[in-house]
Amino acid sequence: MPNRAEKLEWDDARASPAxxxxxxxxxxxxxxxxxxxxSIRRLAGRMGLRTMSVYTHVASxxxxxxxxxxxxxAELIVPTPLPRDGRQLxxxxxxxxxxxxxxxxxxxxxxxxxxxxGPNQLRRAEQSATAxxxxxxxxxxxxxxxxxxxxxxxxxxxxxxxLREDTALNERLHATDVTNYPNxxxxxxxxxxxxxxxxxxxxxxxxLDGIEKRFGPHADPDDKT
Numbered sequence: 001m002p003n004r005a006e007k008l009e010w011d012d013a014r015a016s017p018a019x020x021x022x023x024x025x026x027x028x029x030x031x032x033x034x035x036x037x038x039s040i041r042r043l044a045g046r047m048g049l050r051t052m053s054v055y056t057h058v059a060s061x062x063x064x065x066x067x068x069x070x071x072x073x074a075e076l077i078v079p080t081p082l083p084r085d086g087r088q089l090x091x092x093x094x095x096x097x098x099x100x101x102x103x104x105x106x107x108x109x110x111x112x113x114x115x116x117x118g119p120n121q122l123r124r125a126e127q128s129a130t131a132x133x134x135x136x137x138x139x140x141x142x143x144x145x146x147x148x149x150x151x152x153x154x155x156x157x158x159x160x161x162x163l164r165e166d167t168a169l170n171e172r173l174h175a176t177d178v179t180n181y182p183n184x185x186x187x188x189x190x191x192x193x194x195x196x197x198x199x200x201x202x203x204x205x206x207x208l209d210g211i212e213k214r215f216g217p218h219a220d221p222d223d224k225t
Contacts, residue, residue: 026043026068035065035110078127093128101158128146128150136217138215152203
């Protein structure tokens with residue numbers, strides 16, 4: 001039995017010219033009001049269509065989400081020719097993902113809905129695997145290395161988008177005698193004066209340093225740090 005991804009026609013032009021406009025409208029709704037605001041009914045209203053008319057181009061809301069995710073996933077792909085240096089490629093992959101998540105925060109919530117995997121996501125997976133292979137990381141540890149980079153990038157992007165933890169901590173420290181919390185107050189103050197992009201890049205270098213040390217070809221098998 002074919003899966004959802006195999007049933008979908010990923011090419012908007014081949015599916016129908018009108019479908020590209022529907023996906024554009026859905027992306028606009030998600031950008032304005034978040035992923036939960038996207039519905040077939042709201043999409044129809046925005047396009048001036050009857051609700052059932054939308055279903056002639058998109059079979060379901062799940063398919064619509066998959067097409068939205070696939071469209072933005074193109075922004076995560078590193079343009080060719082790819083750098084031969086595995087670390088540089090992995091850094092570019094993480095950077096493009098971070099930029100896309102900040103530009104389209106709804107993507108961070110879409111992962112939990114498990115959208116069908118499209119061609120752009122497969123291309124990104126191939127680029128990630130190519131980067132890890134170029135670093136000389138053995139196959140058995142490749143997925144772990146990739147998970148560290150991808151999950152850390154998503155987590156940091158989510159943190160930047162919400163800023164809930166820093167905001168709450170900052171408000172509490174300002175309302176409290178910080179005599180007992182001098183290091184926390186100093187660290188948070190230092191973080192606030194640095195752009196999120198600079199923090200991301202420095203932290204990413206630390207993550208990549210750790211991956212090369214722990215999983216690279218010259219890693220010490222007895223090193224558990």
